[in-house]
Amino acid sequence: MAFFTWSQDMSVGVDLIDSDHQALIALINELHDALEDAREDAVADDNSPALRHDIFDRLLDYIELHFVREEAVMKVCDYPDFRKHQVEHERFTHQTRYIRDRYMRGEETEAAEKLLVFLKNWLRHHILVEDMAYRSLVEGNEEAIDMADNFGPGLNESVPKS
Numbered sequence: 001m002a003f004f005t006w007s008q009d010m011s012v013g014v015d016l017i018d019s020d021h022q023a024l025i026a027l028i029n030e031l032h033d034a035l036e037d038a039r040e041d042a043v044a045d046d047n048s049p050a051l052r053h054d055i056f057d058r059l060l061d062y063i064e065l066h067f068v069r070e071e072a073v074m075k076v077c078d079y080p081d082f083r084k085h086q087v088e089h090e091r092f093t094h095q096t097r098y099i100r101d102r103y104m105r106g107e108e109t110e111a112a113e114k115l116l117v118f119l120k121n122w123l124r125h126h127i128l129v130e131d132m133a134y135r136s137l138v139e140g141n142e143e144a145i146d147m148a149d150n151f152g153p154g155l156n157e158s159v160p161k162s
Helices: 015-040 047-076 082-104 111-138 142-149
Strands: none
Touching (some): 015 111, 047 082, 047 111, 047 142
């Protein structure tokens, strides 16, 4: 069973943004699975840290790309709470990097678990509450859809399927 699952009630009405959200959830699940595997191995092999580092890096890359796409869509729709939303994105990115860095330096063994819980809770809340606040402005809005398209395919298309 997946650690975090996508549901249709998370749809914001723009396919590429939904695809990005699905990709982020898939990466959170991939990180969860990698950490579970490492926990099960009494002696981690040499590839485990590199794999986790790669997942962390991809997660941060996808977060940044998604936020740029989402913010561009909000701007084109004149979303009134744009700056507040942008600040949340900045805080989320900073907190994710901070926890990741602590874990990768071995400063806190529970950092990865904290990161997983943080990612899941924050993303679920952010999509279901914060992102839903702009849904009425973007759903069916051709200008918003075109702006989302300007950033290329959805991130979900670049995440390996397990």
